[in-house]
Amino acid sequence: MFKKLAICSLLFTNILFATNEVNVYSQRHYDSDKALFKKFEEKTGIKVNLVTAKAEELVSRLSIEGANSPADILITADIGNLYEAKERDLLQSATSKTLEENIPSHLRDEDGKWFAITKRARLFVYNPKKIDSKDLSDYFSLTKPEFKGKVITRSSTNAYNKSLLASIIAHNGEEKSLEFVKGLVENFARNPKGADKDQIRAVASGEADIAIVNSYYLGVMANSGDKVDESIAKEVKVFFPAQNTTGTHINISGAGVTKFSPNKENAIKLIEFLTSVEAQGELAQGNYEYPINPKVKPAGIVASWGEFKEDTIALNKVGKETKKAVEIATKGNWK
Ligand SMILES: [Fe+2]
Known part of the structure; x- marks a missing residue:
């Protein structure tokens, strides 16, 4: 009798546990995310199990x-x-009124297979003592001969640069995009190395005058508590490219419900929470990314760079050109 009861209660606990958890595979490893998962657990009683890689x-x-x-x-x-996960049929459609309200339509998949959580602008950071912002316009402006030996960015194998180039292909076609890559490489101050923060540091040290980087890295450096990085962040300036054409390239952190999700309802609840006003505020303040929920304002330093026109191209079109971007970067010798 006792044995039977024990088995029953074990089964019951398992069922209870199974219905009260959500399993997250995440590329993001920020403390802000972990704090939000904890908050979600407290609010809902749904345990968040996190795998990062x-x-x-x-x-x-x-x-x-x-x-x-x-x-x-x-x-x-x-x-x-x-996009790759969607194409490989690893995600399933999710419908939610809350998600539709929280996220503008260009920042979610038309089939409900992915939803943006945060966005970031791939912009220019430059040394105002060396560069006159009047000489800057779109991404192509960095290929002008006057910038020879002055431009810096990380490797083309990095996902952020792949997506940037993919967006340039989506807007301008392959031929013009190859010209862009060749012109960019021609103007490089050094062979690509390091991550985005290293490019900003190289601009401050005089190794280069202008860098292509993601917006939040400057916010992170400005508030890092590291005296050197904080003073670097004060010395450099931000320029939003392509304001008179396509708008500045936007990339996202995003979430999708997996095709075989055992806890689909909980999964949708967690994405709803991450895109809520409360969570968006914390993501904006914690990692200096742009909120995707229009009701939430960016962090002070990010807001101080001003409002800008963002590229609202469907991000699936950008995702679609990613493979082509790798080919063109290789052809144009962007290491
Ligand atoms: Fe990053």
């Missing part, structure tokens, strides 16, 4: 696990990998 690894893990995957949500820090 590189996006490519998470996507292939989902693919290998197939129907046995415990994952409910895939979160990436770039549209390219989310």
Whole structure:
């Protein structure tokens, strides 16, 4: 009798546990995310189990696990990998009025397979003592001969640059995009190395005069508590490219419900929470990304750079050109 009861209660606990959890595969490893997951647990009683790894690894893990995957949500820090997951049929459609209200339509998939959580602008950071902002316009302006030896950015193999180039291809076609890559490489101050913050540091040190980077890195440096990085962030300036044409390239961190999600309802609840006014405020203040919920304002330093026109091209079109972007970058010798 006791044994039977014990088995019953074990089963019951398992069922209870199973219905009260959500399993997240995330590329993002920020403290702000962990704090939000904790808050979600407190509010809902739904336990968040987090696995973090590189996006490519998470996507292939989902693919290998197939129907046995415990994952409910895939979160990436770039549209390219989310698009890839959608194309490989690793995500399922989710419908939610709350998500439609929280996220503008160009920042969610038309089939409900991914939803933006945050956005970031890929912009220019420059040394105002060396560069006159009047000489800057769109991304192509960095290929002008006067910028020879002055431009810096990380490797083309990085997801942020792949997506930037993919957006340039989507807008301008392959031929013009190859010209862009060749012109950019021609103007490089050094062979690409390091991450975005390293490019900003190189601008401050005089190794280069202008860098292509993601917006939030400057916010992070300005509030890092590191005296050197904080003074660098004060010395450089921000320029939003392509204000008279396509708008500044936007990339997203985004989430999708996995195809075989065992806890789909909980998955949708968590994405709803992450895009809510409360969570968006914390993401904006914690990591200096732009909120995707229009009701939420960016952090003070981010707001101080001013409002700008963003590229509102459908991000699936950008995702679609990612493979082409790799080809063109290789052809144009962008390491
Ligand atoms: Fe990043």
